[in-house]
Amino acid sequence: MTASIPLSAQLINLFAAVILLLAFAMLAQRRMHSLVNLFALQGLALCLATLVAAVSTGQVHLYFSAGLTLLLKVLALPWILYRLVRQLNIKGDVEALINIPTIMLVGIGLVMVAFNVALPISELSHTITRGTLGIALAVVMLAFLMMITRQKAISQVVGFLSMENGLFLAATSATYGMPMVVELGIALDVLVGMIILGVFFFQIRDQFDSLDIRHMEKLKDS
């Protein structure tokens, strides 16, 4: 079976697997600094996967996508996040709401669900990258899980960004990426969202003296 798969598809599958692995690593990672590192690595893997897809299919806009990913997710966003971590003076462990081994078990369950759900969709697709659709969905779900289980607002933002990585991978794998305009729009949205969230972090910290989201429970109407 392996013989029938071309090298490019194998490479893409490899990178996708790396992305999934990194998603698990992020789920398990307790330290803020390393979390951002892992996020940057995930971005790099995504960039390489897109690049391989671009080379093997010759689609010009995929090169742009890869470049955009490199600029935004490997360089710009991690840099902003590092700055935020430094300025907000976040140190030490990131407290999870549920203990890490349980989260990992739930994560494995989610991956199975994701593959199961993605199977019929990837059969409809004719791209060389179609095998990675399940992985992409799993990455989205794992990132979502991370957002749910973390207590610090900044790690939820990392989860959100990682979810966007998963979506990007899904788009690349199912249809060789979205139209350029959409991709640019999403990239811009993520960047602007990040900047706004950065501003909010400072506001939240000024208000509650902490970035712990438990303090925001008081905000609901009663």
Add this chain to the structure above:
Amino acid sequence: MPGLLSLDLLLIAAAAWLAIGLCGLLAARHQALVSQVLFPAGALVGLWVGVTGIAALGGDPQTAVLAIGLPDLPFHLRLDNLSATFAILLGLTSAGISVYSAGYFGKGDVAGLGTLCLEYHLFLASMLMVLLADDAYAFMVAWECMALSSFFLVTTDHKHEEIRNAGFLYLLIAHIGAIGILLCFGVMTGGAGDYSFAAMRSQELAPFWTSAAFLLALAGFGAKAGLVPLHVWLPEAHPAAPSPVSAMMSGVMLKTAIYGLLRVSFDLLHTTIWWWGVVALVVGLVTALFGVLYATVQNDMKRLLAYSSIENIGLIAVAIGLTLIFHAYGMDALAALAMTAVLYHCLAHAGFKSLLFLCTGSVLHATQERNLGKLGGLIHPMPWVAWLALAGIIAGAGLPPLSGFVSEWLLLQGFLFSPGLPHPWLNMVVPVAAALVVLVAALAGFAMVKFYGIIFLGQMREPALKDAHDAGPWERVGLVWLALITLFLGVMPSTVILRLDAATRQLLGAGLSDTLKEQGWWMLAPISAERASYEPMLVLVTIAATLLLSRWLVRSLYHGRVRRSSPWDCGYHFEGPRAQDTAEGFSQPIRRIFEPVFRMQRHFPAARDTQPFYSVKVEDHFWYWCYLPIARLANWISALIVTLQGGRIAIYLMYSFITLLVLLMVARP
């Protein structure tokens, strides 16, 4: 103007109104400029619209496509006889109201006059566009512009909480109505996806869907017109708005809803089922009775007029119902008679109700008082307003020789032929409705006498009323104009009906003109002169002659020693305005007779009270029967939903996550 169709002239008028509104916004600081130049300019445009409408009556329909709107979805416009009729109503009524506004808003310091000017003229322009729209898209856009601009006009004085609440209620019911209208248009496209009225006309719908469209239209336009039970916004919004705005809303805006109902039920749907008429007739009767009964017991002069508007809309709905019944049985001459009553009452009500609302505006400006219990005797300091209001009162009470009588007479003439209906139940039950219509007319007379008597006659109930000043020159011009319309509609009915005939013919294929042409302009005999006829000129001359003769007789036979005593002091010797009949006292018999209709909270003085007082508060049953239960249900559902809102972000994310998972599992192929 050669080369320009009437439709173009009307479009230019709409653009002119918009331009005037924008000028008002730009020149907001120069109050004198806005009030003395822009509002009169708006009145001239109104006159232009009216004259263009009159000229367009009887012509062929004109269509145009306006390249604004969404891409591939231009505005289709059409001017036919029905829209021309209502354009006349809009133009001539708004001309009077705009001139009046020049004086009304020129006095004192009106905050935000610039935005008011913009909203007012946008309101006018959007009403004109409603009348001209020829596809559902243009219609809804204009309709919503109309609703929004009038909402902002109602909340002009938004610093008071009750005015904000009234505005909210108005907006809410306007939107419920808009949903009904939208669904009605949706049904009428028949799923073809073409929203132009031309496509709807050619659509063949199953009877179920035609009925659905009619009922949706009745509910949707009924919400705007104030049909029971969607009337609750009217008595709140009219007192809250500045008087010219109330006049415009009551006189003109309610008629756009009638226009919409006529357009849908007689033009766009080409079948008519007899029970539609029964539904409209019953709803109209309930509305008319409800409106007039509540009008008689009001103590706030603008609320009284608002309830009276509900009553008049009810009468119009009754006439529409009668038209539908006659039309469904193919009795076209009678349908034309009832339709003429509809159109005539629209015109008449626009004239006299605007006149009365403007009179309340003058009284309000002169006395700062809306409560009838604190007014009285204003005929002495305000003779112009008092005498012109009398014209409105006579028309509103449905007395000859003014406009209200003509339309009610036409309606009753229509009822007199209803025993000829080929349906065994209808020909017995419909004449009973005529009796109720007469009851409504009589009670309307009662409400109007109360309104006029308590405000203008008797003695002044407060000493401060002596300083009340009469209406200014601009206001007088506006009032005189509307009074002239009322007089003209009352005295020259055949002339008017011969012009309106084009609209009736367009909708029903029959009109009254054949019978009317044989008679002279002085006489109105819709079916035949043997059956019933009305000569308004004769009535007018008789009234005038009787008055002059009695004056002459009194002058020549009486000894000439004039003795003045204070009016309405009930024959007692203690002088003082408190001995007069109060607004509450005046309507006490009605409250007693129709007690179950009202929801009353009364406080009676006891024998031993040292400070006895009497108070009565009349509330609307519908508020407790329909609206509060709905509000409670909404609150209860909201309380259930609130338990979902735990405040923890992790839980919120979990909701999305579980939804996503479930959807993924369910949507698996």
